[in-house]
Amino acid sequence: MSSASLRLTLRIWRQESPRQPGAFVSYPLEELSPDLSLLEALDRLNEQLLMAGERPVSFDHDCREGICGACGFMVNGQAHGPQRATSVCQLYLRHFRDGNKLTLEPWRARAFPLQQDLSVDRSAFDRVLAAGGYVSVNTGSAPAANALLVGREQAEQAFAAASCIGCGACVAACPNASASLFVAAKLGHLALLPQGQPERQRRSAALQSAMAAEGFGSCSNQLECAAVCPKEISADWISRMNRSG
Ligand code: SF4
Protein backbone atom coordinates (compact mmCIF):
# COMPACT_ATOMS: atom_id res chain seq x y z
CA MET A 1 0.00 0.00 0.00
CA SER A 2 1.41 3.43 -0.91
CA SER A 3 1.99 5.81 2.00
CA ALA A 4 -0.57 8.17 0.46
CA SER A 5 -3.41 5.66 0.47
CA LEU A 6 -5.93 5.10 3.25
CA ARG A 7 -7.69 2.18 4.87
CA LEU A 8 -11.17 3.03 6.08
CA THR A 9 -14.01 0.99 7.50
CA LEU A 10 -17.45 2.13 6.40
CA ARG A 11 -20.09 1.04 8.92
CA ILE A 12 -23.27 1.50 6.93
CA TRP A 13 -26.95 1.27 7.82
CA ARG A 14 -28.41 -1.45 5.57
CA GLN A 15 -32.18 -1.76 5.30
CA GLU A 16 -33.72 -3.25 2.22
CA SER A 17 -37.15 -1.70 2.67
CA PRO A 18 -39.11 0.30 5.24
CA ARG A 19 -40.95 -2.88 6.26
CA GLN A 20 -37.82 -4.88 6.98
CA PRO A 21 -35.50 -4.44 9.96
CA GLY A 22 -32.21 -2.66 9.39
CA ALA A 23 -28.73 -3.11 10.86
CA PHE A 24 -25.25 -1.68 10.55
CA VAL A 25 -22.82 -3.66 8.39
CA SER A 26 -19.08 -2.90 8.36
CA TYR A 27 -17.12 -2.84 5.11
CA PRO A 28 -13.33 -2.48 5.22
CA LEU A 29 -11.88 -0.60 2.22
CA GLU A 30 -8.19 -0.48 1.38
CA GLU A 31 -5.86 1.52 -0.86
CA LEU A 32 -8.14 4.52 -1.10
CA SER A 33 -6.71 7.71 -2.55
CA PRO A 34 -7.22 10.72 -0.23
CA ASP A 35 -8.37 12.55 -3.38
CA LEU A 36 -11.47 10.37 -3.65
CA SER A 37 -14.72 11.79 -2.37
CA LEU A 38 -16.69 9.78 0.17
CA LEU A 39 -19.33 9.12 -2.52
CA GLU A 40 -16.61 7.79 -4.82
CA ALA A 41 -15.52 5.45 -2.02
CA LEU A 42 -19.14 4.28 -1.85
CA ASP A 43 -19.09 3.79 -5.64
CA ARG A 44 -16.04 1.61 -5.19
CA LEU A 45 -17.69 -0.38 -2.45
CA ASN A 46 -20.75 -0.83 -4.65
CA GLU A 47 -18.61 -2.18 -7.51
CA GLN A 48 -17.14 -4.73 -5.08
CA LEU A 49 -20.59 -5.68 -3.81
CA LEU A 50 -21.92 -6.11 -7.35
CA MET A 51 -18.90 -8.25 -8.29
CA ALA A 52 -19.68 -10.42 -5.26
CA GLY A 53 -23.35 -10.72 -6.29
CA GLU A 54 -24.56 -8.62 -3.35
CA ARG A 55 -27.00 -5.70 -3.26
CA PRO A 56 -25.21 -2.34 -3.60
CA VAL A 57 -25.69 0.41 -1.02
CA SER A 58 -28.46 2.90 -1.90
CA PHE A 59 -27.60 6.55 -1.46
CA ASP A 60 -28.89 9.69 -3.15
CA HIS A 61 -26.72 11.88 -5.36
CA ASP A 62 -26.86 13.83 -8.59
CA CYS A 63 -24.59 16.81 -9.32
CA ARG A 64 -21.82 15.87 -6.85
CA GLU A 65 -20.89 19.56 -6.86
CA GLY A 66 -22.83 20.85 -3.88
CA ILE A 67 -25.53 22.38 -6.07
CA CYS A 68 -28.58 20.13 -6.36
CA GLY A 69 -29.31 19.03 -2.78
CA ALA A 70 -29.83 15.38 -3.74
CA CYS A 71 -27.13 13.94 -1.50
CA GLY A 72 -27.26 13.69 2.27
CA PHE A 73 -26.67 11.24 5.10
CA MET A 74 -25.10 11.24 8.53
CA VAL A 75 -21.36 10.65 8.87
CA ASN A 76 -20.33 9.80 12.42
CA GLY A 77 -23.51 11.41 13.72
CA GLN A 78 -23.13 14.67 11.80
CA ALA A 79 -25.34 15.66 8.88
CA HIS A 80 -23.10 15.79 5.76
CA GLY A 81 -20.07 14.91 7.93
CA PRO A 82 -17.52 16.87 9.92
CA GLN A 83 -16.60 19.65 7.48
CA ARG A 84 -18.49 22.93 7.86
CA ALA A 85 -20.39 24.29 4.87
CA THR A 86 -19.87 21.06 2.93
CA SER A 87 -22.43 18.78 1.36
CA VAL A 88 -21.56 15.08 1.64
CA CYS A 89 -20.81 14.92 -2.10
CA GLN A 90 -18.02 17.43 -1.50
CA LEU A 91 -16.54 15.56 1.44
CA TYR A 92 -13.14 14.12 0.54
CA LEU A 93 -11.24 11.24 2.15
CA ARG A 94 -8.33 13.58 2.92
CA HIS A 95 -10.47 14.87 5.79
CA PHE A 96 -10.09 11.46 7.49
CA ARG A 97 -7.16 9.49 8.87
CA ASP A 98 -5.80 6.10 7.93
CA GLY A 99 -7.70 3.46 9.91
CA ASN A 100 -10.75 5.65 10.65
CA LYS A 101 -14.15 4.01 11.03
CA LEU A 102 -17.00 6.05 9.53
CA THR A 103 -20.58 5.35 10.53
CA LEU A 104 -23.00 6.25 7.72
CA GLU A 105 -26.72 6.37 8.42
CA PRO A 106 -29.75 7.99 6.78
CA TRP A 107 -31.53 11.19 7.82
CA ARG A 108 -33.89 10.12 10.58
CA ALA A 109 -37.09 12.19 10.67
CA ARG A 110 -40.74 11.16 10.61
CA ALA A 111 -41.40 13.41 7.61
CA PHE A 112 -38.53 11.76 5.66
CA PRO A 113 -39.49 8.06 5.56
CA LEU A 114 -36.65 5.68 4.83
CA GLN A 115 -36.58 4.18 1.34
CA GLN A 116 -33.49 1.96 1.45
CA ASP A 117 -30.12 2.07 3.25
CA LEU A 118 -28.96 5.72 3.21
CA SER A 119 -31.81 6.95 1.02
CA VAL A 120 -34.91 8.68 2.40
CA ASP A 121 -37.99 10.17 0.76
CA ARG A 122 -37.75 13.98 0.95
CA SER A 123 -40.83 14.69 -1.14
CA ALA A 124 -42.36 16.37 1.95
CA PHE A 125 -40.17 19.37 1.04
CA ASP A 126 -41.73 19.46 -2.45
CA ARG A 127 -45.22 19.42 -0.96
CA VAL A 128 -44.35 22.24 1.45
CA LEU A 129 -43.10 24.33 -1.48
CA ALA A 130 -46.15 23.45 -3.58
CA ALA A 131 -48.29 24.99 -0.81
CA GLY A 132 -47.05 28.44 -1.86
CA GLY A 133 -43.30 28.63 -2.39
CA TYR A 134 -43.65 30.36 -5.73
CA VAL A 135 -44.76 33.70 -7.16
CA SER A 136 -47.93 33.86 -9.24
CA VAL A 137 -47.20 37.26 -10.82
CA ASN A 138 -46.08 37.28 -14.43
CA THR A 139 -42.41 38.24 -14.14
CA GLY A 140 -41.96 38.56 -17.90
CA SER A 141 -38.81 37.65 -19.79
CA ALA A 142 -35.28 38.23 -18.54
CA PRO A 143 -35.02 41.82 -19.92
CA ALA A 144 -38.36 42.73 -18.25
CA ALA A 145 -37.13 41.33 -14.94
CA ASN A 146 -33.97 43.43 -15.22
CA ALA A 147 -36.08 46.59 -15.63
CA LEU A 148 -37.39 46.21 -12.08
CA LEU A 149 -34.67 47.61 -9.85
CA VAL A 150 -33.85 45.82 -6.61
CA GLY A 151 -31.47 47.31 -4.04
CA ARG A 152 -28.08 45.67 -3.83
CA GLU A 153 -28.34 44.66 -0.16
CA GLN A 154 -31.83 43.31 -0.69
CA ALA A 155 -30.67 41.33 -3.73
CA GLU A 156 -27.68 39.91 -1.85
CA GLN A 157 -29.82 38.87 1.12
CA ALA A 158 -32.40 37.29 -1.19
CA PHE A 159 -29.61 35.43 -2.95
CA ALA A 160 -28.21 34.17 0.38
CA ALA A 161 -31.62 32.73 1.30
CA ALA A 162 -32.11 31.33 -2.20
CA SER A 163 -28.86 29.36 -1.90
CA CYS A 164 -30.73 26.71 0.14
CA ILE A 165 -30.43 23.50 -1.89
CA GLY A 166 -33.21 21.62 -0.06
CA CYS A 167 -30.93 18.85 1.17
CA GLY A 168 -32.73 18.28 4.47
CA ALA A 169 -29.64 18.31 6.71
CA CYS A 170 -31.29 20.97 8.89
CA VAL A 171 -34.18 18.58 9.57
CA ALA A 172 -31.86 15.65 10.27
CA ALA A 173 -29.73 17.64 12.72
CA CYS A 174 -32.65 19.16 14.63
CA PRO A 175 -33.74 17.27 17.78
CA ASN A 176 -37.34 18.20 16.83
CA ALA A 177 -36.86 17.31 13.13
CA SER A 178 -38.05 20.81 12.33
CA ALA A 179 -37.95 22.15 8.78
CA SER A 180 -37.92 25.75 10.01
CA LEU A 181 -34.60 26.72 8.43
CA PHE A 182 -35.62 25.38 5.03
CA VAL A 183 -39.04 27.05 5.14
CA ALA A 184 -37.65 30.31 6.53
CA ALA A 185 -35.04 30.46 3.75
CA LYS A 186 -37.68 29.94 1.06
CA LEU A 187 -39.97 32.56 2.63
CA GLY A 188 -37.13 35.01 3.18
CA HIS A 189 -35.95 34.79 -0.40
CA LEU A 190 -39.36 35.62 -1.87
CA ALA A 191 -40.29 38.17 0.81
CA LEU A 192 -37.28 40.32 -0.10
CA LEU A 193 -38.11 40.60 -3.79
CA PRO A 194 -40.85 42.82 -5.25
CA GLN A 195 -42.31 39.86 -7.15
CA GLY A 196 -42.92 38.07 -3.87
CA GLN A 197 -45.04 40.79 -2.26
CA PRO A 198 -48.62 40.05 -3.44
CA GLU A 199 -48.84 36.67 -1.66
CA ARG A 200 -46.35 37.30 1.09
CA GLN A 201 -48.60 36.80 4.14
CA ARG A 202 -50.60 34.00 2.56
CA ARG A 203 -47.39 32.23 1.54
CA SER A 204 -45.97 32.39 5.04
CA ALA A 205 -49.10 30.91 6.62
CA ALA A 206 -49.44 28.23 3.91
CA LEU A 207 -45.84 27.02 4.09
CA GLN A 208 -45.78 26.93 7.87
CA SER A 209 -49.02 25.01 8.10
CA ALA A 210 -47.84 22.58 5.37
CA MET A 211 -44.63 22.07 7.35
CA ALA A 212 -46.62 21.07 10.45
CA ALA A 213 -49.02 18.89 8.42
CA GLU A 214 -46.08 16.91 6.97
CA GLY A 215 -44.94 15.95 10.48
CA PHE A 216 -41.94 18.24 10.90
CA GLY A 217 -41.45 19.43 14.48
CA SER A 218 -41.32 22.95 15.87
CA CYS A 219 -38.23 25.11 16.28
CA SER A 220 -36.87 25.36 19.82
CA ASN A 221 -33.78 27.44 18.95
CA GLN A 222 -31.25 24.60 19.17
CA LEU A 223 -29.43 26.10 16.15
CA GLU A 224 -28.18 22.68 15.04
CA CYS A 225 -29.80 23.41 11.66
CA ALA A 226 -27.55 26.37 10.86
CA ALA A 227 -24.48 24.53 12.17
CA VAL A 228 -24.83 21.72 9.62
CA CYS A 229 -26.24 23.64 6.65
CA PRO A 230 -23.91 23.18 3.67
CA LYS A 231 -24.92 26.62 2.39
CA GLU A 232 -24.52 28.35 5.76
CA ILE A 233 -28.10 29.60 5.81
CA SER A 234 -28.37 31.73 8.95
CA ALA A 235 -30.85 30.96 11.73
CA ASP A 236 -31.75 34.70 11.55
CA TRP A 237 -34.12 33.69 8.75
CA ILE A 238 -36.17 31.74 11.31
CA SER A 239 -36.49 34.88 13.46
CA ARG A 240 -37.64 36.83 10.42
CA MET A 241 -40.20 34.13 9.61
CA ASN A 242 -41.53 34.23 13.17
CA ARG A 243 -41.78 38.04 13.12
CA SER A 244 -43.57 38.17 9.79
CA GLY A 245 -46.18 35.61 10.84
S1 SF4 B 1 -31.51 25.27 4.95
FE1 SF4 B 1 -29.45 24.38 4.57
S2 SF4 B 1 -29.53 22.35 5.52
FE2 SF4 B 1 -31.67 23.03 5.28
S3 SF4 B 1 -32.35 22.23 3.31
FE3 SF4 B 1 -31.54 24.31 2.92
S4 SF4 B 1 -29.38 23.96 2.37
FE4 SF4 B 1 -30.06 22.06 3.35
Ligand code: FES
Ligand atom coordinates in the same frame (compact mmCIF):
# COMPACT_ATOMS: atom_id res chain seq x y z
S1 FES C 1 -25.13 15.55 -5.18
FE1 FES C 1 -25.84 17.57 -5.65
S2 FES C 1 -25.50 18.65 -3.80
FE2 FES C 1 -24.58 16.70 -3.41
